[in-house]
Amino acid sequence: MDQGLSLNTLPLKELRNLIRNNQFTGSTTGCAAGYLQANLVILPAEWATDFLLFCQKNPVACPLIDVTQPGEKYLQSIGRDIDLSTDVPEYHVFYDGEFETAVSDLSTLWREDLVTFVLGCSFSFEEALIQSGLSIRNIDEGKNVSMYDTSIPCQSSGKFSGNYVVSMRPFTSIDAIRAIQITTRFPKAHGAPVHFGDPSLIGINDISTPNYGDAVEIKPNEVPVFWGCGVTPQNVIRQSRPPFCITHAPGKMLITDRLSSEFAVL
Amino acid sequence: MDQGLSLNTLPLKELRNLIRNNQFTGSTTGCAAGYLQANLVILPAEWATDFLLFCQKNPVACPLIDVTQPGEKYLQSIGRDIDLSTDVPEYHVFYDGEFETAVSDLSTLWREDLVTFVLGCSFSFEEALIQSGLSIRNIDEGKNVSMYDTSIPCQSSGKFSGNYVVSMRPFTSIDAIRAIQITTRFPKAHGAPVHFGDPSLIGINDISTPNYGDAVEIKPNEVPVFWGCGVTPQNVIRQSRPPFCITHAPGKMLITDRLSSEFAVL
Numbered sequence: 001m002d003q004g005l006s007l008n009t010l011p012l013k014e015l016r017n018l019i020r021n022n023q024f025t026g027s028t029t030g031c032a033a034g035y036l037q038a039n040l041v042i043l044p045a046e047w048a049t050d051f052l053l054f055c056q057k058n059p060v061a062c063p064l065i066d067v068t069q070p071g072e073k074y075l076q077s078i079g080r081d082i083d084l085s086t087d088v089p090e091y092h093v094f095y096d097g098e099f100e101t102a103v104s105d106l107s108t109l110w111r112e113d114l115v116t117f118v119l120g121c122s123f124s125f126e127e128a129l130i131q132s133g134l135s136i137r138n139i140d141e142g143k144n145v146s147m148y149d150t151s152i153p154c155q156s157s158g159k160f161s162g163n164y165v166v167s168m169r170p171f172t173s174i175d176a177i178r179a180i181q182i183t184t185r186f187p188k189a190h191g192a193p194v195h196f197g198d199p200s201l202i203g204i205n206d207i208s209t210p211n212y213g214d215a216v217e218i219k220p221n222e223v224p225v226f227w228g229c230g231v232t233p234q235n236v237i238r239q240s241r242p243p244f245c246i247t248h249a250p251g252k253m254l255i256t257d258r259l260s261s262e263f264a265v266l
Numbered sequence: 267m268d269q270g271l272s273l274n275t276l277p278l279k280e281l282r283n284l285i286r287n288n289q290f291t292g293s294t295t296g297c298a299a300g301y302l303q304a305n306l307v308i309l310p311a312e313w314a315t316d317f318l319l320f321c322q323k324n325p326v327a328c329p330l331i332d333v334t335q336p337g338e339k340y341l342q343s344i345g346r347d348i349d350l351s352t353d354v355p356e357y358h359v360f361y362d363g364e365f366e367t368a369v370s371d372l373s374t375l376w377r378e379d380l381v382t383f384v385l386g387c388s389f390s391f392e393e394a395l396i397q398s399g400l401s402i403r404n405i406d407e408g409k410n411v412s413m414y415d416t417s418i419p420c421q422s423s424g425k426f427s428g429n430y431v432v433s434m435r436p437f438t439s440i441d442a443i444r445a446i447q448i449t450t451r452f453p454k455a456h457g458a459p460v461h462f463g464d465p466s467l468i469g470i471n472d473i474s475t476p477n478y479g480d481a482v483e484i485k486p487n488e489v490p491v492f493w494g495c496g497v498t499p500q501n502v503i504r505q506s507r508p509p510f511c512i513t514h515a516p517g518k519m520l521i522t523d524r525l526s527s528e529f530a531v532l
């Protein structure tokens with residue numbers, strides 16, 4: 001299966017069927033334009049309350065869209081047809097905070113005590129940026145977005161603590177100003193950037209080597225602009241060591257039936 | 267008369283009386299918190315239509331608040347008590363586009379064919395920045411804001427053409443992001459910045475030597491952020507050479523009876 005940019009024009013239902021049948025396991029950046037994309041964090045119920053509070057305390061890193069009851073794989077709020085255990089291109093499985101394996105569905109791993117957190121994703125504002133005439137470098141280059149561990153601390157909640165992960169898109173300053181205005185309208189997709197310019201100020205020592213996703217070109221007259229990223233919980237989980245946890249793979253998101261514009265403010 | 271920061275706490279009516287009586291001729295940055303400050307451009311009527319269109323074509327550099335009829339010194343829209351010929355701390359007088367002299371009132375220069383353009387000023391959003399917890403470096407240092415000629419071209423109108431002048435305030439990137447959000451709400455005060463970061467990209471070769479106003483410290487983790495500036499018309503007038511023109515002196519503004527917040531959008 002070609003996992004390149006041709007998928008970006010597939011209707012949502014067809015793309016979801018490919019994902020559900022494990023025929024597409026790639027990045028969803030630029031896919032299903034206009035639809036809200038989401039990060040997933042799946043935890044045993046006994047860890048869920050602390051994580052719910054963690055999201056509340058860190059709304060830029062973890063903009064919470066909705067949460068399931070234990071064992072439920074469905075959330076009416078994001079789409080009637082969505083199965084949270086199959087409709088993400090790739091899942092990451094962690095035991096005791098250590099990454100164990102990547103899987104394309106959760107059929108053999110599902111448990112009745114699992115609570116699924118659906119968190120907003122910056123892919124959801126990319127369409128609005130493009131519609132405003134801006135170019136998203138990683139989409140233009142057919143790559144996953146660049147993501148980096150940082151030194152920006154999250155607010156702790158119970159056992160959960162750690163630093164922000166950020167996504168990066170390069171822009172000229174005038175385009176960055178426009179991107180700040182536009183993304184401010186999408187608080188459920190991480191909202192405005194958390195930093196631009198010198199990466200070392202937020203603990204990124206080598207901008208050419210992302211911790212997740214792909215490197216992209218930054219042109220001489222551009223600055224890197226950094227947004228909160230839903231990979232942050234994966235960083236936090238490595239530190240907080242819940243006995244079992246499942247997340248989406250970075251850049252490979254749940255695509256919902258809701259429009260991003262439904263979540264825009266102003 | 268002390269023209270330092272103690273004036274910032276003077277009530278508007280008292281400050282206006284000092285200005286009217288030529289007892290205060292300094293910068294109005296940080297003065298009369300909350301009140302809309304304005305740039306002035308005063309032109310003979312036969313040049314007014316072209317300049318009106320110039321403002322229309324360049325709303326970021328020249329956000330037009332209101333315009334008088336020829337010979338009128340008053341504009342109800344900005345305050346019943348305001349005399350446009352006396353209530354600016356210092357005026358600049360140009361003949362054939364050349365700066366001739368600075369005066370503190372226009373009593374001996376007034377003509378019945380003069381049309382006054384009142385343009386918004388970035389000082390009007392400084393209070394909103396401060397209320398959001400940001401620091402304005404030039405206010406902290408008791409100085410006029412730094413202003414620079416640039417290579418950013420204005421749209422031409424009739425005889426009027428030239429490049430933007432910008433004001434500059436340094437911020438950390440996270441504060442700059444907040445400043446972009448806040449100033450976006452004030453389109454009549456130049457709105458969002460037009461540039462941040464590398465000054466050479468907009469034709470500023472030496473950031474430590476402003477063309478107007480004072481130099482301020484830029485700390486190592488800060489970037490200069492540049493907004494459109496109402497000194498732009500003065501630059502344009504030098505090129506366009508109207509036979510007679512009066513403006514405010516850079517940084518020495520008309521303070522109106524209207525609140526800046528009345529002009530905020532959103």
